[in-house]
Amino acid sequence: MREMLNMIVVLTALTAISGGLLSAVQSGTKLRIEEQVLNIVQAPVIREIFPETTNDPIAERFPIETETLSLKIFPAKLADGSNAIALETKGKGGYGGDVGLMVGINLDNDEIITARVTTHAETPGFGARAKEDPEFVSQYNGKSMNDHMGLKRDGGSIDAMSGATVTSVAVTMAAKEAQKVYQQIKPEILKQIQ
Amino acid sequence: MAQSLAKEFTKGLWAEVPPFRLVLGLCPVLAVTTKVENGIGMGLATTFVLVFSNLLVSLLRNIIPSKVRIACYIVIIATFVTIVELGMQAFTYELFLKLGIFIPLIVVNCVVLGRAEAFASKNTPIMSIADGLGIGIGFTLSLAALAAVRELLGAGTITLWNGAVIFEMGAAFQPFAFMVQAPGAFVALGLMLAGMNLIGKK
Numbered sequence: 001m002r003e004m005l006n007m008i009v010v011l012t013a014l015t016a017i018s019g020g021l022l023s024a025v026q027s028g029t030k031l032r033i034e035e036q037v038l039n040i041v042q043a044p045v046i047r048e049i050f051p052e053t054t055n056d057p058i059a060e061r062f063p064i065e066t067e068t069l070s071l072k073i074f075p076a077k078l079a080d081g082s083n084a085i086a087l088e089t090k091g092k093g094g095y096g097g098d099v100g101l102m103v104g105i106n107l108d109n110d111e112i113i114t115a116r117v118t119t120h121a122e123t124p125g126f127g128a129r130a131k132e133d134p135e136f137v138s139q140y141n142g143k144s145m146n147d148h149m150g151l152k153r154d155g156g157s158i159d160a161m162s163g164a165t166v167t168s169v170a171v172t173m174a175a176k177e178a179q180k181v182y183q184q185i186k187p188e189i190l191k192q193i194q
Numbered sequence: 195m196a197q198s199l200a201k202e203f204t205k206g207l208w209a210e211v212p213p214f215r216l217v218l219g220l221c222p223v224l225a226v227t228t229k230v231e232n233g234i235g236m237g238l239a240t241t242f243v244l245v246f247s248n249l250l251v252s253l254l255r256n257i258i259p260s261k262v263r264i265a266c267y268i269v270i271i272a273t274f275v276t277i278v279e280l281g282m283q284a285f286t287y288e289l290f291l292k293l294g295i296f297i298p299l300i301v302v303n304c305v306v307l308g309r310a311e312a313f314a315s316k317n318t319p320i321m322s323i324a325d326g327l328g329i330g331i332g333f334t335l336s337l338a339a340l341a342a343v344r345e346l347l348g349a350g351t352i353t354l355w356n357g358a359v360i361f362e363m364g365a366a367f368q369p370f371a372f373m374v375q376a377p378g379a380f381v382a383l384g385l386m387l388a389g390m391n392l393i394g395k396k
Contacts, residue, residue, distance in 0.1 A: 007259045014254075014266055018273040025277050029284040036287035096295060121295055 037119065042074075042102065045116040046086050048134075049104035050076040057086060062192055064185050071181070075193055076104070083107040085189060088118055089181060091174030095166050096121030099130070101174035103140070105182060107190070110145040114138060115178075117171065127167030136161050136168065140175060145182055149175040199324050202317075206328025212305045213336045213383070214390050219305035222296050223337060224379040231353045233341030235289045236296060237334025239282065241327070243274045243300055244309060248326035251314040258315075267310045268301065275300045305333060343382050348374030 043058050050057060057074040064073055074086040084106045090098040100118035105111070115138075117131035130136050139158050143149070150156030150172050160168035210216055213223045222240070226232045250270045251258075258266045279297045282290040290297065300306060309329055314322040342352055347370045350363035372378045 003259065003261075007262045010257060010259055011262050011265060011269075014269050018269050022273060022276050025280050029280045032284040033280070033287075036283065040287050040291070 041100075041118050042088065045102045045118055046074055046076075046104075048116055049086055049102060049114050050078065050084065052079045053077055054079065064188055064192070066185065066188075069181065073185075073189055073192070075189075078106075082109075083193060084113060087178060087181065089174045089177040091170040091172070091177065093166065093173060094120060094170035095123055095127050099127075099167065099170040099174055101137070101171055101178065103175065103178040103182075105145065105178075107186075107193075110182075112140045112143045112145070115140045115175065120167075122164070122167045127161075127164045129161060129164060130167050130171055137171065145179055149179055199321065202321055202324040203328040206325065206330070206332040207335070208332070210329070211332040211336055212329060213333065213340070214387055216305070216308070217387075218308055219303045219333065220383075221299060222303060223340065224376065224383065226293060226296050227337055227341035227344055227379060227382075228348070228374045229292075229345050229353050230338055230341045231289070231355050232292055233337035234334060234355065235282075235286070236293055237330070237337045239278045239293070239297060240300055240303065240306065240333055241330025242278055243271060244306055244326040244330040244333075245323055246274045246326075247271045247306055247310055248314040248322040249319055251310040252317060252319040252322035255315045263315065264307075264311070267307060267315075271306050271310065272301045305329065340379075340382055340386060343386065344373045344378055347382075348372070348378060 038058070046057050053076045055075070055077045057076040061072050061074045064071060071087055071089075076084045076086065078084055084104055086102055086104045088100055088102045090100055092098055097120075099120045099122065101115055102118050103115045104113035106113055114134075116134065117137060120128065120131060122128045122130065136159075140149075148156040149158070151158050151160050151168060153160070154172070156172065158168070158172060206212075208215075212218050213220060219240075222236050226236045247267070247270050251267055254266070254270075275298060278300070279290070282293075282297065309325060313325045317325070345352055346361075346363070350367045350369050351359050352361040354360045373382060
């Protein structure tokens with residue numbers, strides 16, 4: 001009995017201390033990690049989505065908070081004078097966790113300009129192609145925010161990447177999330193941009 | 195004392211160098227050694243985890259009940275691995291992107307658990323640090339050496355740190371792409387093991 005108790009106490013104490021330490025490290029590095037992700041992952045992707053803008057979407061980013069979510073909005077003024085934004089959502093259920101998708105949306109006609117995969121931990125050579133080869137996500141180019149964002153097998157119009165169905169589904173989940181979020185926060189974005 | 199300390203340290207560099215002598219921890223060894231910088235990054239991350247997990251296991255060796263010791267070791271190791279992972283994301287994000295999934299996998303690297311079980315749980319903290327440092331540096335050097343062979347033959351370059359190419363083959367060099375692919379890792383490892391046995395044989 002005593003031995004049993006000893007085991008429980010030691011293991012519990014150890015995991016509790018470890019948990020506390022990790023949450024301290026996590027909150028200590030959080031800001032720096034966000035900054036690194038912004039500079040190394042998000043900024044190049046945004047430049048790919050909006051190759052020509054008359055403003056700096058990265059410097060002008062602003063946060064949007066609602067009861068259920070908080071995210072960064074990257075506003076862009078396109079060369080033809082229309083307003084656009086980019087926002088990043090996470091698609092659940094990838095092979096290696098969530099798959100991040102940055103979606104560029106034209107505010108004037110609610111059409112997707114293009115989308116790019118940001119952070120992911122998918123298998124190199126299979127799911128990771130979603131990021132390296134923009135062909136798959138380019139299927140979202142010109143899609144309206146009212147369209148079905150799913151794969152063909154789910155009733156949508158997107159062809160899955162061969163050999164990487166799980167990743168493809170995760171990307172469509174992110175696109176659906178972007179659709180939902182966009183409809184929810186569009187009035188707020190328009191207010192902020194004015 | 196000083197002599198045995200030095201012995202524990204240096205055994206990791208040659209006599210018990212992990213991938214070649216103990217033939218442990220091959221998963222990261224084979225997977226990340228496509229470039230010297232990846233090998234060094236992985237080696238340093240593992241060294242950090244080894245030193246601190248050895249230290250803690252050694253400090254707690256009389257408190258941890260033997261029946262749950264492996265669970266306790268894994269908690270300690272996983273804690274330090276997560277610290278390394280967060281630290282890499284915060285300070286060397288590009289390296290983190292390259293090593294990616296292999297950083298969390300240090301938790302199940304047999305070298306780390308092996309040293310905790312075979313050494314740190316039976317020795318003093320100072321000895322355990324020396325052991326962890328020795329094995330860790332040995333591991334880093336072996337990763338770097340293996341990566342150097344593979345990168346040189348497979349891509350014709352040697353990239354030391356953060357994209358700094360310190361050596362490049364001439365334009366006439368045809369890269370032997372097989373070496374940077376998975377099977378090349380086994381071939382290179384096998385040849386290096388053979389080479390080390392040849393040198394070590396008196």
